[in-house]
Amino acid sequence: MSSICSVNELLNFFLPTPCISCEKPGSPFCLKCQARFPTSAQTSNRLGVSGFAFCEYGDLSAKIINAIKESGQTSLIGPIAGLMAKDWPKEISNPTLIPIPSSSKNYRKRGYQHILKLTAALEKRIPEAKSVSLLRSVGDREDQASLTPADRLTNLQGAFSVDLRGFKPGESPIVLVDDVITSGATVQAAQRALEEAGVIVAGFCVFAETRPRTR
């Protein structure tokens, strides 16, 4: 995958944006706001796949993910990878991280694969982690957010192919990486594609997840 910069990415590089939370200039997500942002690795289960998520998909996490995906603010990827690495569960040591790629349509629109960048940022921050891009997007699936739960599953049938060139499975747990999990349909489709290719997936890790309201 080539790492072409989009115009938005370039603009954000040369014109540093204010903090996504407090809006003070100087850093895309200042250390004060990062320290106040509640993250911890919590186990999560969706459609028979288990993993962990670091925060609830709420106002600030949604704003961060949206800025990365839609406004080219890839400078936010380092800070969120830092938060994930800080709370990374000790049980999952030396993981093999597999990014879940965006649809080809979104990649063409954005000019970059933000999950590949997130996975690369995690690889740098988690001891002994390595990232391997085994999944490829096939066809032009629709954005999951715009679909009903039933349509989400259909939309993802055959959404991924697996490229095992140069990959040697080892002892390390294979962990899928995504930004957010809602229904779990994307993670399930990615896991199925890998397992059909003979790659056993231990689980997923996502920055944010939707959580049921307790009240």
Ligand SMILES: [Zn+2]
């Ligand atoms: Zn701030």
